[in-house]
Amino acid sequence: MSKDWVSFLLIRVPIGAIVLAAICQLAAALLDHVPMRRNRSDELAVAIQADHAPHRIVLLGDSVTRDSTWRFSLGRDQDDVVNLSTHGAIGVPGEYFILRRYLESHPPPEYVVLSMSPEVYFGIVKTERMHYYMWYTFDRAEERAFLKQYLPDIDSKDRGPAVLDPQERIVERLFGLFHRSKPALVKAMQAPDASAAVEPPALNLSDGDGERTRVSADVNSHVRSLESASLGQICRLGVQYGFQIRVIWPPVPKAVADGFSSEGVYRNLEKDIDGVLEQNGCKASYFNLNSVRVYGNFHRDGMHLLGEGWEERAASDFKNYFMSLPDRNSDRAGTGSS
Numbered sequence: 168m169s170k171d172w173v174s175f176l177l178i179r180v181p182i183g184a185i186v187l188a189a190i191c192q193l194a195a196a197l198l199d200h201v202p203m204r205r206n207r208s209d210e211l212a213v214a215i216q217a218d219h220a221p222h223r224i225v226l227l228g229d230s231v232t233r234d235s236t237w238r239f240s241l242g243r244d245q246d247d248v249v250n251l252s253t254h255g256a257i258g259v260p261g262e263y264f265i266l267r268r269y270l271e272s273h274p275p276p277e278y279v280v281l282s283m284s285p286e287v288y289f290g291i292v293k294t295e296r297m298h299y300y301m302w303y304t305f306d307r308a309e310e311r312a313f314l315k316q317y318l319p320d321i322d323s324k325d326r327g328p329a330v331l332d333p334q335e336r337i338v339e340r341l342f343g344l345f346h347r348s349k350p351a352l353v354k355a356m357q358a359p360d361a362s363a364a365v366e367p368p369a370l371n372l373s374d375g376d377g378e379r380t381r382v383s384a385d386v387n388s389h390v391r392s393l394e395s396a397s398l399g400q401i402c403r404l405g406v407q408y409g410f411q412i413r414v415i416w417p418p419v420p421k422a423v424a425d426g427f428s429s430e431g432v433y434r435n436l437e438k439d440i441d442g443v444l445e446q447n448g449c450k451a452s453y454f455n456l457n458s459v460r461v462y463g464n465f466h467r468d469g470m471h472l473l474g475e476g477w478e479e480r481a482a483s484d485f486k487n488y489f490m491s492l493p494d495r496n497s498d499r500a501g502t503g504s505s
Contacts, residue, residue, distance in 0.1 A: 188330040195329035198340035203303050205339055208253040211265055212304050214350035220246050221274040224489055227262040228252030228282035231417045231470055235481040239359040241489055248489050255287045256300040259397040264305045275408035277495045282415040285436050290391030294318050317393035359482035366464050366474030373420050373465035381469055382426030390439040402447035412451040418472055418481050420465050424457040459484045
């Protein structure tokens with residue numbers, strides 16, 4: 168090997184690697200304060216702090232709920248229901264963080280409605296994915312301490328140099344830095360039509376094997392410790408701010424709804440939730456949207472509704488439920504959070 172190659176491999180390559188690592192570390196440090204702007208939860212974490220309108224009902228949900236509802240007004244007027252539904256990857260702890268940030272800048276609502284698939288309560292999202300969707304979005308010291316209490320390895324990637332994780336620590340921060348529009352809550356104006364034309368059954372992609380697998384996988388599942396702690400914190404906020412908690416089970420294929428009912432999945436999960444809430448001084452009421460109608464078409468995952476017509480009918484069922492909730496306080500403006 169020539170002297171030039173030896174010099175290149177033993178001197179220039181190491182020096183180049185050190186310089187690159189230093190540049191990445193500096194860039195990560197300079198961008199650390201830039202809010203993430205990648206997805207719905209990123210947007211909400213920032214947007215709710217700039218909004219101060221009073222709302223009677225706060226809706227917290229996963230993507231099954233969000234996909235069906237985000238295009239529609241769900242209350243008596245535009246501000247009656249604030250739709251803070253996101254996606255299951257942030258789980259119950261993410262919904263707790265969003266709610267707590269919401270209460271810092273808004274008058275207390277009368278109701279907080281949780282509409283998430285049973286699997287969200289079971290904590291099916293792996294630690295690595297929760298790090299991606301939560302660690303840099305909910306980055307307050309108390310939020311991170313809460314997560315680390317139950318997921319001590321959630322920040323393991325951060326212990327290495329930034330050059331080993333440029334996507335999250337540099338590239339996605341840059342997207343947030345150059346994002347021109349301000350984060351904002353979506354305030355839909357259109358009321359959903361309960362009789363909207365729906366897509367034909369031939370478009371349904373959910374199959375029986377997947378539906379049976381989903382039921383059998385959930386039969387013996389229970390609320391995980393992190394999700395239990397998050398529910399407990401939501402309950403404590405309810406006691407502090409005076410709102411009631413409602414739990415809605417979102418649309419699922421008929422075979423799944425029947426299986427969840429006959430195999431006791433809903434019953435056992437509600438028992439778990441009740442146990443957590445009772446320990447923290449509150450209780451919840453439950454409503455199964457699948458008791459309203461049979462939802463026909465789903466994506467291949469058997470969880471998300473397929474077709475705008477079916478989504479609109481689901482949104483109308485959500486709205487009817489919200490409209491049925493009695494006013495507990497005629498003065499919705501109330502008083503600000505303390």
